[in-house]
Amino acid sequence: MNKELLRKLPKVDELLNQEKIKKYLNITMRNIIVDSIRETICNYRNMIIKGRINAFTNEDIINSVIMTIEEKDEFKLRKVINATGIVIHTNMGRSLLSKGAVERVIDVVENYNNLEYDINKGKRGLRYSHIEEIITKITGAEAAMVVNNNASAVMLVLSTLCYEKEAIVSRGQLVEIGGSFRVPEVMKLSGAKLVEVGTTNRTHLFDYENNISENTGVLLKVHTSNYKILGFTEEVPLDELVELGKEHNIAVIEDIGSGVLVDFSKYGFAYEPTVQESIKKGVDVVTFSGDKMLGGPQAGIIVGKKKYIDKMKKNQLTRALRIDKMTLAALEGTLKYYLDEEEAIKNIPTLNMILADKDDIMKKAQELKEMLEKSLRDYDFNISSDFSMVGGGSMPTEKVDTYVIRIRSKKITTKKLEYLLRMNKIPIIVRVCNDEIILDLRTIFEKDFNTILDAFHNVESNL
Numbered sequence: 001m002n003k004e005l006l007r008k009l010p011k012v013d014e015l016l017n018q019e020k021i022k023k024y025l026n027i028t029m030r031n032i033i034v035d036s037i038r039e040t041i042c043n044y045r046n047m048i049i050k051g052r053i054n055a056f057t058n059e060d061i062i063n064s065v066i067m068t069i070e071e072k073d074e075f076k077l078r079k080v081i082n083a084t085g086i087v088i089h090t091n092m093g094r095s096l097l098s099k100g101a102v103e104r105v106i107d108v109v110e111n112y113n114n115l116e117y118d119i120n121k122g123k124r125g126l127r128y129s130h131i132e133e134i135i136t137k138i139t140g141a142e143a144a145m146v147v148n149n150n151a152s153a154v155m156l157v158l159s160t161l162c163y164e165k166e167a168i169v170s171r172g173q174l175v176e177i178g179g180s181f182r183v184p185e186v187m188k189l190s191g192a193k194l195v196e197v198g199t200t201n202r203t204h205l206f207d208y209e210n211n212i213s214e215n216t217g218v219l220l221k222v223h224t225s226n227y228k229i230l231g232f233t234e235e236v237p238l239d240e241l242v243e244l245g246k247e248h249n250i251a252v253i254e255d256i257g258s259g260v261l262v263d264f265s266k267y268g269f270a271y272e273p274t275v276q277e278s279i280k281k282g283v284d285v286v287t288f289s290g291d292k293m294l295g296g297p298q299a300g301i302i303v304g305k306k307k308y309i310d311k312m313k314k315n316q317l318t319r320a321l322r323i324d325k326m327t328l329a330a331l332e333g334t335l336k337y338y339l340d341e342e343e344a345i346k347n348i349p350t351l352n353m354i355l356a357d358k359d360d361i362m363k364k365a366q367e368l369k370e371m372l373e374k375s376l377r378d379y380d381f382n383i384s385s386d387f388s389m390v391g392g393g394s395m396p397t398e399k400v401d402t403y404v405i406r407i408r409s410k411k412i413t414t415k416k417l418e419y420l421l422r423m424n425k426i427p428i429i430v431r432v433c434n435d436e437i438i439l440d441l442r443t444i445f446e447k448d449f450n451t452i453l454d455a456f457h458n459v460e461s462n463l
């Protein structure tokens with residue numbers, strides 16, 4: 001053991017007085033600094049004892065302390081730059097909130113608020129009352145309520161309308177959503193019994209009809225949001241299912257998944273069923289996510305006939321699935337824009353990224369490429385057209401025209417470059433294709449161009 005070297009290890013106080021470390025007292029907590037110093041000294045002591053080092057400088061220790069401080073000081077949940085072009089990326093937080101929604105959240109959470117207080121009556125009010133009106137106005141439904149997410153919405157609906165009864169669903173619609181949400185499993189947990197009818201590719205009205213009995217609780221339609229069955233297929237049209245439900249006095253419920261409130265076919269996309277259309281066709285209850293195509297916070301929205309929604313409000317499960325004031329504020333802020341479709345498209349990031357003009361994306365690509373080229377020598381940058389994805393299990397077959405910057409380093413492998421960009425202080429998450437880094441400008445904002453430039457400079461200086 002190198003006792004000489006061990007004696008050379010600085011004391012905590014000595015390091016605390018080093019100018020380079022002292023500076024951190026202004027930006028972080030003393031505890032974090034002291035912990036980092038202790039940890040660093042301890043690491044060096046172990047390395048000396050194990051004979052892994054036989055020399056160090058004061059500078060080595062100080063740098064190691066600083067690295068540890070920066071690591072400890074970082075929030076675990078933090079901003080990343082999504083350069084993948086996948087707009088609703090479930091791994092990266094799905095929809096970004098609009099400015100209006102964020103402002104609503106701040107106003108509500110920095111202050112006391114009327115979350116469960118009826119200002120007109122001066123007494124206790126209902127958490128859900130604040131957004132029921134706007135949701136029904138936009139969707140045309142009689143009533144609405146909101147829970148934690150769409151998975152819990154499905155569960156609450158089934159638990160309320162189909163407990164210990166049978167839910168008839170087409171085999172072609174037994175979906176698994178990313179993160180292992182499986183319709184059949186959620187149904188079981190809700191107490192509903194699943195009756196699968198038809199085949200994977202074809203289900204007819206008589207498949208439903210032949211399975212209706214006194215045990216039937218609901219007819220369930222699930223939107224196959226993240227896949228499409230193509231070829232020799234048949235699905236029962238919604239209006240026929242609604243008709244069948246009416247004949248037998250059985251509720252028809254639809255898990256529409258993405259919650260599209262705008263008809264995208266107007267903008268050159270394949271038609272996606274909208275919530276408004278389902279309600280118009282007479283579906284009794286429709287559920288959808290708040291943070292997919294709707295572009296709001298995580299939430300599960302339930303709309304439909306008042307007599308059913310009222311029952312759900314009384315279900316004890318509602319308490320376990322209830323949403324927070326932050327969600328309510330963000331949802332109201334988001335939905336407000338939908339009162340005018342143009343405003344929604346202009347202000348809700350998910351919508352304006354999906355519908356972004358191709359020429360605008362090109363302009364951004366050129367601007368960023370120029371910035372990068374100007375000060376970076378060791379890379380090849382090329383712009384080309386490519387496809388973005390909507391993501392979030394929405395519009396699975398839709399390839400959206402975009403422009404990307406393709407990048408290759410002359411010094412390091414693409415794999416290494418991808419890693420270093422991902423390890424940047426603000427991580428940059430890219431796509432890799434044909435051994436090139438792909439930056440899709442659809443999901444990259446101009447405000448982040450400098451961060452991206454800095455990241456490439458850091459990569460260079462760390463080589």
Ligand SMILES: *Cc1c(COP(=O)(O)O)cnc(C)c1O
Nearest residue numbers: 149150151223225257258289393
């Ligand atoms: C995404 C999705 C869900 C789950 O929604 P969450 O809001 O993530 O809970 C359920 N059903 C369908 C059809 C979906 O697309």
